[in-house]
Amino acid sequence: TDKTGENKQSGGGQANAPAIKADPAPPLPDNAALPAGDGKGKCGKVSIAYIGTIAGASAALGLNILNGVKLAVKEHNDANPGCQVTLKQFDSEGSPDKAPGVVTQAINDKSILGVVGLAFSGESKAVGKAFNDAGLVTVTPSATNPNLAKNGWKTFFRGLGNDAVQAPAVAAFISDELKAKKVCVVQDDSEYGIGLADLVTKSLGSKASCQQKVKTGQKEFSAVVGAIESEKPDAVFYSGYYPEAAPFVQQLRDDGFEGSVVAPDGVRDDEFIKNAGGSAEGVYLSCPCLPSAGFTKFSKDFQALAKRAPSTYSPEGYDATTILLKGLDKGLKTRAEMLNFVKNYQGQGLTKQFKWNSDGELTETPVWMYEVKDGKIVQLKDMTKATS
Amino acid sequence: MSAGVGTQRDPGTVRAPFGQRVRDWWNSRSRAEQWMIAIPVVVLVYLLPMLNVFPLSTEPWTDYELALFNAARLGLIALGLNVVLGQAGLLDLGYVGFFAIGAYVAAIMTSRDSFLHNPHYSWLVVVPVAMAVTMISGVLIGTPTLRLRGDYLAIVTLGFGEMVRLLADNLDPLRGNRGFQDVGRPPGTHADGSPLFTQTDGKPWYWLTVTFIIVILLLIGNLERSRVGRAWVAIREDEDVAELMGIPTFRFKVWAFVMGAAIGGLSGVLYAGQVGFVNNQRFDVVTSILFVAAVVLGGSGNKVGVLLGALVISYLPDRFQLAPQYRFLAFGLALIVLMIFRPQGLLGARQRLLARGRQAYQRLVGAPEPVSADSALTEQGKGGDL
Amino acid sequence: MSDTQPGTQPGSPSGTQPGTPSGTPPDVEGLSAEAREMTEEERAAHFAEVAEAVAPDREIAVGVGDTLLELRDVTLRFGGLTALDEVSFDLRRGEILGLIGPNGAGKTTCFNVMTGVYRPTSGQVRLEGRPLGRLKRHRITRYGIARTFQNIRLFDEMTALENVVVGADARHRTSVVGALCRLPRHWREEREGVDRAMALLEFVGIADRAADRAKNLPYGYQRRLEIARALATEPKILCLDEPAAGFNPAEKDDLMSLIRRIRDDGYTVLLIEHDMRVVMGVTDRIVVLEFGKKIADGTPAEVRDDPAVVAAYLGVPDDGAA
Amino acid sequence: MTYHLALTLAQTESHWIDFNVGLLADRFWSNTVDGLAYGSIYALVAIGYTLVYGVLRLINFAHSEVFVVGAFGAYFTFVALGYEPGPTLASGLVPLIVNLVLAGIVAMIASGVIALILERVAYRPLRRRNAPRLVFLITAIGASFAIQQALLIWRGGNPEPAIRLLRPQAVFEFGTTRITNIQIIVFVASLLLLVVADAFVGRTRLGRGIRAVAQDPDTAALMGVNKERVIMLTFVLGGVLAGAASLFYVMQIPQGVLYNGGFLLGIKAFTAAVLGGIGNLRGALLGGLLLGVVENYGQSLFGGEWRDVVAFVLLIAILMVRPTGILGESLGKARV
Amino acid sequence: MALLEIAGMSVHYGRIEALRDVSLTVEEGEIVTLIGANGAGKTTTMRAVSGLIPLSRGSIKFNGEDITRLRADLRVRRGICQSPEGRGVFPGMTVRENLDMGCYARKDRKGIEADFERVFELFPRLKERISQAGGTLSGGEQQMVAIGRALMARPRLLLLDEPSMGLAPQFIQQIFAIITEINQQGTTVLLVEQNAQQALSRAHRGYVLETGSVTRSSAAGELLADPAVKEAYLGIA
Numbered sequence A: 001t002d003k004t005g006e007n008k009q010s011g012g013g014q015a016n017a018p019a020i021k022a023d024p025a026p027p028l029p030d031n032a033a034l035p036a037g038d039g040k041g042k043c044g045k046v047s048i049a050y051i052g053t054i055a056g057a058s059a060a061l062g063l064n065i066l067n068g069v070k071l072a073v074k075e076h077n078d079a080n081p082g083c084q085v086t087l088k089q090f091d092s093e094g095s096p097d098k099a100p101g102v103v104t105q106a107i108n109d110k111s112i113l114g115v116v117g118l119a120f121s122g123e124s125k126a127v128g129k130a131f132n133d134a135g136l137v138t139v140t141p142s143a144t145n146p147n148l149a150k151n152g153w154k155t156f157f158r159g160l161g162n163d164a165v166q167a168p169a170v171a172a173f174i175s176d177e178l179k180a181k182k183v184c185v186v187q188d189d190s191e192y193g194i195g196l197a198d199l200v201t202k203s204l205g206s207k208a209s210c211q212q213k214v215k216t217g218q219k220e221f222s223a224v225v226g227a228i229e230s231e232k233p234d235a236v237f238y239s240g241y242y243p244e245a246a247p248f249v250q251q252l253r254d255d256g257f258e259g260s261v262v263a264p265d266g267v268r269d270d271e272f273i274k275n276a277g278g279s280a281e282g283v284y285l286s287c288p289c290l291p292s293a294g295f296t297k298f299s300k301d302f303q304a305l306a307k308r309a310p311s312t313y314s315p316e317g318y319d320a321t322t323i324l325l326k327g328l329d330k331g332l333k334t335r336a337e338m339l340n341f342v343k344n345y346q347g348q349g350l351t352k353q354f355k356w357n358s359d360g361e362l363t364e365t366p367v368w369m370y371e372v373k374d375g376k377i378v379q380l381k382d383m384t385k386a387t388s
Numbered sequence B: 001m002s003a004g005v006g007t008q009r010d011p012g013t014v015r016a017p018f019g020q021r022v023r024d025w026w027n028s029r030s031r032a033e034q035w036m037i038a039i040p041v042v043v044l045v046y047l048l049p050m051l052n053v054f055p056l057s058t059e060p061w062t063d064y065e066l067a068l069f070n071a072a073r074l075g076l077i078a079l080g081l082n083v084v085l086g087q088a089g090l091l092d093l094g095y096v097g098f099f100a101i102g103a104y105v106a107a108i109m110t111s112r113d114s115f116l117h118n119p120h121y122s123w124l125v126v127v128p129v130a131m132a133v134t135m136i137s138g139v140l141i142g143t144p145t146l147r148l149r150g151d152y153l154a155i156v157t158l159g160f161g162e163m164v165r166l167l168a169d170n171l172d173p174l175r176g177n178r179g180f181q182d183v184g185r186p187p188g189t190h191a192d193g194s195p196l197f198t199q200t201d202g203k204p205w206y207w208l209t210v211t212f213i214i215v216i217l218l219l220i221g222n223l224e225r226s227r228v229g230r231a232w233v234a235i236r237e238d239e240d241v242a243e244l245m246g247i248p249t250f251r252f253k254v255w256a257f258v259m260g261a262a263i264g265g266l267s268g269v270l271y272a273g274q275v276g277f278v279n280n281q282r283f284d285v286v287t288s289i290l291f292v293a294a295v296v297l298g299g300s301g302n303k304v305g306v307l308l309g310a311l312v313i314s315y316l317p318d319r320f321q322l323a324p325q326y327r328f329l330a331f332g333l334a335l336i337v338l339m340i341f342r343p344q345g346l347l348g349a350r351q352r353l354l355a356r357g358r359q360a361y362q363r364l365v366g367a368p369e370p371v372s373a374d375s376a377l378t379e380q381g382k383g384g385d386l
Numbered sequence C: 001m002s003d004t005q006p007g008t009q010p011g012s013p014s015g016t017q018p019g020t021p022s023g024t025p026p027d028v029e030g031l032s033a034e035a036r037e038m039t040e041e042e043r044a045a046h047f048a049e050v051a052e053a054v055a056p057d058r059e060i061a062v063g064v065g066d067t068l069l070e071l072r073d074v075t076l077r078f079g080g081l082t083a084l085d086e087v088s089f090d091l092r093r094g095e096i097l098g099l100i101g102p103n104g105a106g107k108t109t110c111f112n113v114m115t116g117v118y119r120p121t122s123g124q125v126r127l128e129g130r131p132l133g134r135l136k137r138h139r140i141t142r143y144g145i146a147r148t149f150q151n152i153r154l155f156d157e158m159t160a161l162e163n164v165v166v167g168a169d170a171r172h173r174t175s176v177v178g179a180l181c182r183l184p185r186h187w188r189e190e191r192e193g194v195d196r197a198m199a200l201l202e203f204v205g206i207a208d209r210a211a212d213r214a215k216n217l218p219y220g221y222q223r224r225l226e227i228a229r230a231l232a233t234e235p236k237i238l239c240l241d242e243p244a245a246g247f248n249p250a251e252k253d254d255l256m257s258l259i260r261r262i263r264d265d266g267y268t269v270l271l272i273e274h275d276m277r278v279v280m281g282v283t284d285r286i287v288v289l290e291f292g293k294k295i296a297d298g299t300p301a302e303v304r305d306d307p308a309v310v311a312a313y314l315g316v317p318d319d320g321a322a
Numbered sequence D: 001m002t003y004h005l006a007l008t009l010a011q012t013e014s015h016w017i018d019f020n021v022g023l024l025a026d027r028f029w030s031n032t033v034d035g036l037a038y039g040s041i042y043a044l045v046a047i048g049y050t051l052v053y054g055v056l057r058l059i060n061f062a063h064s065e066v067f068v069v070g071a072f073g074a075y076f077t078f079v080a081l082g083y084e085p086g087p088t089l090a091s092g093l094v095p096l097i098v099n100l101v102l103a104g105i106v107a108m109i110a111s112g113v114i115a116l117i118l119e120r121v122a123y124r125p126l127r128r129r130n131a132p133r134l135v136f137l138i139t140a141i142g143a144s145f146a147i148q149q150a151l152l153i154w155r156g157g158n159p160e161p162a163i164r165l166l167r168p169q170a171v172f173e174f175g176t177t178r179i180t181n182i183q184i185i186v187f188v189a190s191l192l193l194l195v196v197a198d199a200f201v202g203r204t205r206l207g208r209g210i211r212a213v214a215q216d217p218d219t220a221a222l223m224g225v226n227k228e229r230v231i232m233l234t235f236v237l238g239g240v241l242a243g244a245a246s247l248f249y250v251m252q253i254p255q256g257v258l259y260n261g262g263f264l265l266g267i268k269a270f271t272a273a274v275l276g277g278i279g280n281l282r283g284a285l286l287g288g289l290l291l292g293v294v295e296n297y298g299q300s301l302f303g304g305e306w307r308d309v310v311a312f313v314l315l316i317a318i319l320m321v322r323p324t325g326i327l328g329e330s331l332g333k334a335r336v
Numbered sequence E: 001m002a003l004l005e006i007a008g009m010s011v012h013y014g015r016i017e018a019l020r021d022v023s024l025t026v027e028e029g030e031i032v033t034l035i036g037a038n039g040a041g042k043t044t045t046m047r048a049v050s051g052l053i054p055l056s057r058g059s060i061k062f063n064g065e066d067i068t069r070l071r072a073d074l075r076v077r078r079g080i081c082q083s084p085e086g087r088g089v090f091p092g093m094t095v096r097e098n099l100d101m102g103c104y105a106r107k108d109r110k111g112i113e114a115d116f117e118r119v120f121e122l123f124p125r126l127k128e129r130i131s132q133a134g135g136t137l138s139g140g141e142q143q144m145v146a147i148g149r150a151l152m153a154r155p156r157l158l159l160l161d162e163p164s165m166g167l168a169p170q171f172i173q174q175i176f177a178i179i180t181e182i183n184q185q186g187t188t189v190l191l192v193e194q195n196a197q198q199a200l201s202r203a204h205r206g207y208v209l210e211t212g213s214v215t216r217s218s219a220a221g222e223l224l225a226d227p228a229v230k231e232a233y234l235g236i237a
């Protein structure tokens, strides 16, 4: 490949990427449903549950979600004196063998009408059928395995984009906008990373000229970076989450890589920018979500409640809870009513438009590309059209 | 006063440790009396799921019956690991590998996601096959590694345990994180035709596991009081000398490994069946180390002790879930504190190694049991070699 | 003040116990609880049984005097150090052979070569004509060589009785499955093993502490326990590495009589010992090593007068007290 | 150019393992350089394992947390010195050196102190009670859990934002192989520390005390060695080296400051210690470097997902040939 | 004032009482021998004096100072050094390093060098094996190391637990000669020996220990002449 110019920006950044014209910002979703609602909610003694990891190995992710859920419930209860919803927390430790115990417990607790969870795909697979049999509705804020929706479980709803939508958009962006001819796809070992990488690789076709794999928790990437280096691709797509993406991108840039870096929503997080230490500059991020101004308030409130910044899947947890709370506000009393409510729900959330198909997948998932500019994530392009 | 040799054995001012007193009391019973005590205890153990009441219940945090099953399952694992670690003294930090192999065999043989063509083998076939496969893998892993001593073995087994998990991660047919759904369960139905063994009903699982535990307890007890058990302890104490005393040490070490592996495989099958889903999670180093913790906490080498240890490791965290965020912190601290207060484990009694020991000791020293004299001053660094 | 007076051989054949100033009757200590209760005659009968159990198949009559073990030009080097240098000697059935030599002469190493701990750099060890070659250590034990250790090596956490039963297990064949299911052979061997171990403890005189953990026994008991454990493997050859170390003269006398009794029961004994009184007192023949080389081989009297041995080992003749 | 040599091992629909010999050949020297730099961190941490193992025969599972605490120490020093996450770099050579040394000292103190506390609170009571060795292992695990969770509760589960004082720049470059300034600093400083540690343990009186306690604590006491002090010292020494390692780690990978960030590294470091011959300081060095390098080769050859497998296979292969590690253990064992 | 003064000492191993009410004194400049059958508690006494096991009753005074609760290593600094039963050679250290350990509590470089020479003179074998690992030495060689190491400490009170064990006859003679010699140079010696004949003939006084209690104590010569002692410990029926 050709080497152009001596770009010596502080954070690395791509030298040979074509300039991309940013789309105008979409109308901000000021109509986003918020947990507070209209303050007139009426309900009996009802509760919702968060089931997922709270302590244990992957606690960080669980706490991100749980705090989002807590924030939603708090805002709701503060605003609705007539409907005080209890939040019950169940710690599944993120593991398939602990989950059945707590899920059985949640199912037996008749006051629970809806569940936010479970956090991981593995545990979700393990207990999906139990929820289905009990008719207890679940909205997962983070489990991304595409197969989850194909089990025929009536109670399963996924509160975030299916990778199947995101992948073609990303591929289109890489080939049409970045005009990349050689792409390296780097995947982590999570379900999310593997699934997305597969789909992106397929969509890219022959352009995806190299594959690399990394592990969750890995922080040292010299060998991967070296392999990419010797391949000299125009772009790298990192399919995974930000904790690994940050050091990866940094080491990639430090090694002198000058192509474009693209990453999905798992990386679209302020933590990524903080952690990549300048190297995040110019990274393209895809997300099945709209740019949202509602985030500012959310972030502030979240910080106040949890004493730390919102992070991966915090807003998703918040949105999922909001939907369940909306149902409770209506005075729904049974699980069947609740299930029905969620099934037919339609509305804008903080992160996206919520409306589910019969499998429990979101139907209208807008996919936007973002870019890291001056240490901020700014919207770049609406890729929804590109794929439809 | 007898002359020359021998020391006074009056207890003096020092009181015997608790575990010792319990054991002395137990050993001073006759066989019949022991049975009279043991049978009601066993009955009580079987009735536990019915006692879903205040001090015992783990609710509202988690389902009580499933919590019992999980504790029993860990108990089974601890029993298996105890053969390897407690009896033969082989520090196996990769025991989770056998557990994983058991679970995967069950999954491959019964799950619809399996690469086999018609994977619907009956559970009753799965159990022996899984145990056989784990035993074979025990031989395969043991043969190269068991020539190593002490902590070299520890790290190598840890490596092997990790490799089992990494293979599950990396080899496509093993489906990594995607895993296998709908793993087979034992046959049997309720009167109304619904299956007896389900994911959410812990009772049948618990009873099944307890039954396995009792059978294995008896079998392991037989082994312990035999040439085999003695060989294991001898190897644990001094491997060189054991070999010079005519013990084929390598063969017996492999046997210990294989027996442990079989039990690990069995518990893997139970695990896979109850959860109904197997993927690459939960087979990591930390889990493996928790297994070791159960054994050591209970009293390495003591069968009943390790069951207690498993109970502590598995049931207590379920029972006291007051503040989930602090649970593991509390767990870690509890481990430290427990070990400081009971450094020999909860039941740190030594094993009995002779099938007809009672009579022999009666004739030799006029008492049915070893005069234990647990020295408070065992020389450090010697003895109890890993 | 000499230990090297061969003339004094006070050990009486029937295990005299050290008398004590307090004047308690001897014989009681070291006996099992059962034996302590017995009358004299019962006790005599009991010890006849014990002797029977200790040496189940006596082969005293069978060819005493043929070569049982041969070392042929055994050489062993550790790096640059030659610990054994073309050592050759025979051990004949039914004899007590002494192996002596200055510190570091290679005596213990000799044991280590015979029992398979070390492989000779060159040369051969043959038991009843069969070369031991590369046999595994446990096989060698089964072929019939048992030993004790210069630095006591017991199974510390086991009781004395269990230690001895482990030795007896060397002759047992119960398989893992057999033990698991308690097949008849398991029962039979278990009974035999325990009986034999009990007899051996009585035989070496430490039955009173059969139930103590090995590590809690006093040094002298530990030494005797090692002997009992080695005997339990029903060896053809019993190798004792400095068994009298740490014994007082009275105890040494006991030990000497014990060694004689062992031989009388049909075992062949190879004895390493520095105490000349013991060596001269019990051995039939003596091999002397120095710097890994054999420098003498003969009856005690011959060896004692051999100038090379005197120079290398015995030191200046004593001025003869006691 | 890269060319793929794919050996298909499996009969099922998908292949199992690919070999990419070309890539390894291409990247051989780069892999070596990177591996040495990273491996020297392994080595420093491995020393802590080896020392403690030497004295107490204990696999100090909490050593990885000692390391992590050091990383936090370095991080907070950076913060206190006014650095912010993002592209900030130290300006000028002198402030850079001063700040790095400061951070290093704080990290070493933090790690040393936590190691000391660990010894006092967790292990000493056990020694008083003459607990069996395995019990120490469990306590170590308990301590590891507790420290990790305390950090999690305090700092949350996300890594601290990356602060870097120095950006890697190639100092030597031949072909595709670059040796960066950071790599040189890390490698040279680690080597220096290792030599000092080795000299300390091998030459000084206290070092001799450490070895004596390791081999026979009772006799050591009879020679006038203060066992408790020696053990304390060992923990502190191991901790201090882990602290230094944590600074180097944060320099190379600023994103590593995380409550469980030491876990994997700890296991690898312990593997390195065993690889070289446990109880043997030079062995730890050799094991660490070898592991770092071979891991990288393996990753190039088989792909990233096999990195850890390669590490363990290396360990097993070496122990098969040399059952007490490459250099053998130096603990000494009585012969029969 | 006696150099070592043990009063009413009892020691327990767990529940077993190994020593009961043992009182014993060693005057400055003396050689005192402790004899007794296997298991009488001789080694236990030595370990208690060195501080390796705690007393359950009684007290130990050294040079007028109560050291009952003093740590073992500090007792070494006060001038008590022991060559232990079972030798306690550091298996992974070379002969030289092992001897070096003897001077752990010493600072005078010159004296140390001289003492090295002295030890090598006594045991030329050790000089030949100076860089062999302690663990690979033969039993007797290890015993030489243990004794040499204790000598290197130049203690005020030297505790020797069965120094002749495992040594060849010519060395036994030598060891006893050395004991007398260093005693004449001012070192006080407490000696446990099974070779009671030799030990008592070199010692000033002796104690007889039986099942954990002192049953007899008097001048060495008297003990040598005592018929009961003769019968029990000297092997002269």
Ligand SMILES: Nc1ncnc2c1ncn2[C@@H]1O[C@H](COP(=O)(O)OP(=O)(O)OP(=O)(O)O)[C@@H](O)[C@H]1O
Pocket (backbone or CB within 6 Å): C078, C081, C083, C101, C102, C103, C104, C105, C106, C107, C108, C109, C110, C150, D335, E132, E136, E137, E138, E139, E140, E141, E166
């Ligand atoms: N593993 C080894 N490595 C190096 N040298 C060894 C080893 N084993 C023994 N030696 C040396 O070989 C020589 C013979 O040792 P051995 O133990 O056989 O002596 P010994 O005759 O038993 O002496 P002692 O009477 O003192 O017990 C000694 O000098 C010893 O240092």
Ligand SMILES: Nc1ncnc2c1ncn2[C@@H]1O[C@H](COP(=O)(O)OP(=O)(O)OP(=O)(O)O)[C@@H](O)[C@H]1O
Pocket (backbone or CB within 6 Å): B006, B007, B373, B375, B377, B378, B379, C215, C216, C217, C218, C219, C220, C221, C246, E013, E014, E016, E018, E036, E037, E038, E039, E040, E041, E042, E043, E044, E045, E085
């Ligand atoms: N660690 C221990 N635990 C329990 N009992 C012990 C321990 N060590 C020694 N004993 C017991 O204490 C008593 C005294 O032992 P000690 O070793 O002091 O005897 P000794 O006089 O030195 O004998 P020997 O001549 O055999 O060396 C013995 O009965 C022994 O069994």
Ligand SMILES: [Mg+2]
Pocket (backbone or CB within 6 Å): C107, C108, C109, C150, E138, E139, E140
């Ligand atoms: Mg010897």
Ligand SMILES: [Mg+2]
Pocket (backbone or CB within 6 Å): C219, E042, E043, E044, E085
């Ligand atoms: Mg003694």
